[in-house]
Amino acid sequence: MHRLKILLVRHGLSAWNEEQRHQGHCWHEPGLSEQGRKQADRLGVYLKDEPIIAIWTSPLPRTRQTSAIIHQYQLRAKTIPLLLDSGLMEISHGIADGMLFTEIKEQLAEGWEKMRNRVWHEPLFPGGESPAAASKRMLQTKFAIARIASVFKKNSRIQDGIIVVVAHGAVNNFFLCEITDTPLDQGWEKFPQDNCCINTVIWDDREGKFEIESVNKTDHLGDLKYTPIIEA
Secondary structure (H helix, E strand, O other): OOEEEEEEEEOOOEHHHHHOEOOOOOOOOOOEOHHHHHHHHHHHHHHOOOOEEEEEEOOOHHHHHHHHHHHHOOOOHHHOOEEEOHHHOOOOOHHHOOOEHHHHHHHOHHHHHHHHOOOOOOOOOOOOOOHHHHHHHHHHHHHHHHHHHHHHHHOOOOOOOEEEEEEOHHHHHHHHHHHHOOOHHHHHHHOOOOOOOEEEEEEEOOOOEEEEEEEEEOHHHHHHOOOOOOOO
């Protein structure tokens, strides 16, 4: 099998999403909200009969909790590896991580304007990453995941396995921009990312490229669908 299906998932609604607080690389974030856990449950039920052979996840609390819920619904959970990868972490905005958006707007007005005007090639806030640098970090990780997963699949007894990658809004968005040659400043309009959405991507090992089958699928969430005002 030279074509591998990858389900690129955004984490469930977090407590800080509800507060409109920027999360970034904050290890002390509280993780999923009650609604976010319910979203992850619905996603887990939706995927429970899929032939998942591996789950990769960002190590931050909101993604780890989402991936753990998906994992527990798998009938073969004991045989499915749940792998942490720091390359999948959300973009860091340095001192702005952990701040309310209203606080960022008031206290870090220059960076807020850069973010609003989509400045991509320099850090938006002191101590943070530039979106362009973060995109390259994330893409390198994704290509590594695709190649490793492809080898894993060839050695697996499961012939038609699926890889699940649980990451963040910007991670998913930047990746979809990269593989479609979409400028980053057009990404949010072209590739919106609701909480607990699924993006279906195919890795073609022979061609060495990705193909997109679907973006931001949320039918499985029903009345729990949540579209954030600002991605974080």
